[in-house]
Every structure is written in structure tokens, then in C-alpha cells.
Amino acid sequence: MGSMIQIRSLIKRFGTHEALKGLSFEVPKGQVVGFLGPNGAGKTTTMRILAGYSQPTSGTARVADIDVTQDTVGARRLIGYLPESNPLYDEMMVVDFLRFTAEVRGVAIDQRTARIKRAVERCGLGQVLGKDINQLSKGYRQRVGLAQAILHDPDLLILDEPTSGLDPNQIVEIRSLIKELGQEKTVILSTHILSEVQSTCSRVLIINEGRLVADDTPEQLQNAEGGSVSVVLGSRKGDKLDPAAVKAALAAVPGVTGADAAEGEGEGTLGFKLRFGNEDPRRSLFEAAVKNDWVLLQVERVHVSLEETFRKLTSVEKRAA
Numbered sequence: 001m002g003s004m005i006q007i008r009s010l011i012k013r014f015g016t017h018e019a020l021k022g023l024s025f026e027v028p029k030g031q032v033v034g035f036l037g038p039n040g041a042g043k044t045t046t047m048r049i050l051a052g053y054s055q056p057t058s059g060t061a062r063v064a065d066i067d068v069t070q071d072t073v074g075a076r077r078l079i080g081y082l083p084e085s086n087p088l089y090d091e092m093m094v095v096d097f098l099r100f101t102a103e104v105r106g107v108a109i110d111q112r113t114a115r116i117k118r119a120v121e122r123c124g125l126g127q128v129l130g131k132d133i134n135q136l137s138k139g140y141r142q143r144v145g146l147a148q149a150i151l152h153d154p155d156l157l158i159l160d161e162p163t164s165g166l167d168p169n170q171i172v173e174i175r176s177l178i179k180e181l182g183q184e185k186t187v188i189l190s191t192h193i194l195s196e197v198q199s200t201c202s203r204v205l206i207i208n209e210g211r212l213v214a215d216d217t218p219e220q221l222q223n224a225e226g227g228s229v230s231v232v233l234g235s236r237k238g239d240k241l242d243p244a245a246v247k248a249a250l251a252a253v254p255g256v257t258g259a260d261a262a263e264g265e266g267e268g269t270l271g272f273k274l275r276f277g278n279e280d281p282r283r284s285l286f287e288a289a290v291k292n293d294w295v296l297l298q299v300e301r302v303h304v305s306l307e308e309t310f311r312k313l314t315s316v317e318k319r320a321a
């Protein structure tokens, strides 16, 4: 079975500016993927190409094995697309807009009413069907945008910044709606907000300046740089501990890649910050404590935040390195 999305060596130039610099990734059927990157990274450009609204300079974009530039109509049948600014026909009533969209999408006449009904139910639009779109709140506008995206029951949803400009309550609503849709569809959603992907996505692709810089689960990304353990210990017998000796013993604990002195908890205690890579050293730490007659007064795993990882992956310093 092919992937739902297959992007290969995608390059997009606007004049002399290269917005995508050979982007490649695949998304299997059923995955909910966060497409993350700072403003100007190339998210919208990629999604427009994928949805068949823009031609790549070179490289290919396939949806369920269909090359979107070769068979744009065929590919679009499988795609529901919520563009970045969610352009809607402001003067239209919601119900008319959905009818019009169903017609344009080629939904068969005898299926239109049922499809519209289903999209309206899923997106919670029952109350506003008779309103003009320009009377709607931003949250409801997004719901209408999602409803038009799912009208023809596509397998793949391409959502470009679906929660941008919404207030916190609306964000929660739209997120849970996306989560629901993600149970039956493949979803790729772009955002420049990290917390967005943590709750909704099982995989995160991070792009920066038209290149993929990370591809991982939110959890793995969070741990990508390893982490640290904050430790406070004392002597079990109450003797005075030699800081240098303790530091050396801690540095030798399996998994630990570095030990730095930190704040203790007063008289007779020593504090350290232990760094580690792939292996969490806490189990070995307890064994070392038994062996050395230490009392562990505090052992706390400190996570590198996803924000920190993101910043590192997309910062100027990183690129210069």
C-alpha cells in the first residue's frame, strides 16, 4: 500500500527566492500529523502544492499514489482543504454556501442533502445554517471552513493553521473537532504554535526555511535533547560528604553524560544536576546511592520543553552551525 501523502524533493521558487529546498516526507494512511514551523518556513507553500493549487518548481507531490500535478482533479476528490485565511463567501448564508460547495465539488445531486447534513452535524453548525457567513464569529467561520473541507468525504484533510486567530475557547472546540475527524481520516495540519501538536498529533514534522529539520512524535521531540535529573543527596550515616568524590561517582553512573554542582538543601546535603542522553540514569542512580551509602533526598527528571527543542531546531544559531 502506498502512503496517503508522498512528497519527494519538492522545490518551489518564487523568483529568485527558494521557499522549498528539496522537501521530502511521507504520511501513511490514518496518521494525524502536525506540520510545524516558524512563519515563512514554507508550510502554506507545501500545502498549496499538495492540494493542487500551486505547481512545484520541481519534485513531486502524491496523494494516495496520485500525482497532484498530473491528475489534479483526481487528487482533489480525495482531499479536503482548509486554506490559511479560510476564504469564504461572506454574503452567502451558511446553508447556501455548503450547497454551492457540494455542487462545485461534484457531489452527486441525490447525495448532497445527506452529505451536507452530516458535515453540519459533525461541525456543529445546526444553529447558524440560516445566518450570513459575515455574521459568524471567527470560531464558527472555522467550523464552516471545516464543514466545506469534509463535504465530499475526503480521505485526507489538509488544514492550514486551523486555529489561528481563534480565542482559547474556540481553539479547544476546533481542536477536539479535528481530533474527532482524525479518527477516520488522515490529517495534516500546519501551525506555528507548539502546544497545538501536543494534544492533537501523533507525529510532528518541523520545517524551517524550506527544509525538514525534525520528524518525530511529540514525546520523542520533547526528549530529543536528552534531559536532566536534579538530585539532592546526603550521607546515610551522617558523615561529611566530599563534593568532588560524589561528583565523580555521579558522573560514572551509567547513562549520565555530565554532573554539575547545584543547590543542596542546607547542612550536610549536596545538590547536582545530571545530564543524560538516551538512557534515563535514575535506576542506576538508586543503585549507586545504595553502594555509596547516600540518602537520595530528591530525584527529579527535568524535561526539555518542546518549545526549547523547536527553538533550537529553527534558530539562526543552529543554521550557522
Ligand SMILES: Nc1ncnc2c1ncn2[C@@H]1O[C@H](COP(=O)(O)OP(=O)(O)O)[C@@H](O)[C@H]1O
Residues within 6 Å of the ligand: 014, 017, 019, 037, 038, 039, 040, 041, 042, 043, 044, 045, 046
Ligand atoms: N506567492 C508568493 N510570492 C513570493 N513569495 C512567496 C509567495 N508565497 C510565499 N512566498 C514566500 O515563501 C516563503 C514561505 O512562505 P509560506 O509557505 O507562506 O510560509 P509559512 O506558511 O510557513 O508561513 C516565505 O518567504 C514567503 O515570503
Ligand SMILES: [Mg+2]
Residues within 6 Å of the ligand: 043, 044, 045, 084, 161
Ligand atoms: Mg502559512
